Amino acid sequence: MVALLEAHKKEMNPNLDSIADYRNKVSIYNERVEELNVVTNERDDTKKQYDEWRKRRLDEFMAGFNTISLKLxxxxxVLNHSSWLKTVVSNHSSLRNNWKNDVDKLNFLHRLNFKFCPISIYLISSGVLYL
Structure with a gap:
């Protein structure tokens, strides 16, 4: 049996250059894997920096938003619990029904660049504040 296997081995005539080719391809593969790892680490660092900036931006926005909400x-x-509120509303309740005065008040606000301040427009047009 052993003699039969040895005779079969001599007939096969193996190509030993394929082993060198395999080692060469493995080394090329390992180099490319190393390059991939470097690029992946750079990508992860960039994503981490992006996430930090995004979180910082959200935190700053929420801090500003909470400040504005608190002031509002x-x-x-102050406007609903102040003592002068009743006198202002009673003194100017007749003006409140006149739409021309409301338009004049809104035009005045527009000239003062308060057009993006909804609370001011509401307070003036509802008669709480009088200009």
Whole structure:
């Protein structure tokens, strides 16, 4: 049996250059894997920096938003709980029904560049504040 296998081996005539080719291809593969790892690490670092900037932007926005909300709430409470509110509303309730005065007030606000301040427009047009 052993003699039969040895005779069969001599007939096969193996190509030993294929082993060198395999080693060469493995080394090329390992180089490319190393390049991929470097690029992947750079991508991960860039994504991490992006996520940090995104979180910082959100935190700054929320801080500003909370500040604006708090100030708006304070203004609302001051306007609704102040003692002069009743006198202002009663003194100018007749003007409140006149739409020409409301338009004049809104035009005045527009000239003062308060057109993007909805609370001011609401307060003036509703008669709470009088210009």
């Amino acid at each position: 709430k304070e203004m609302y409470q």
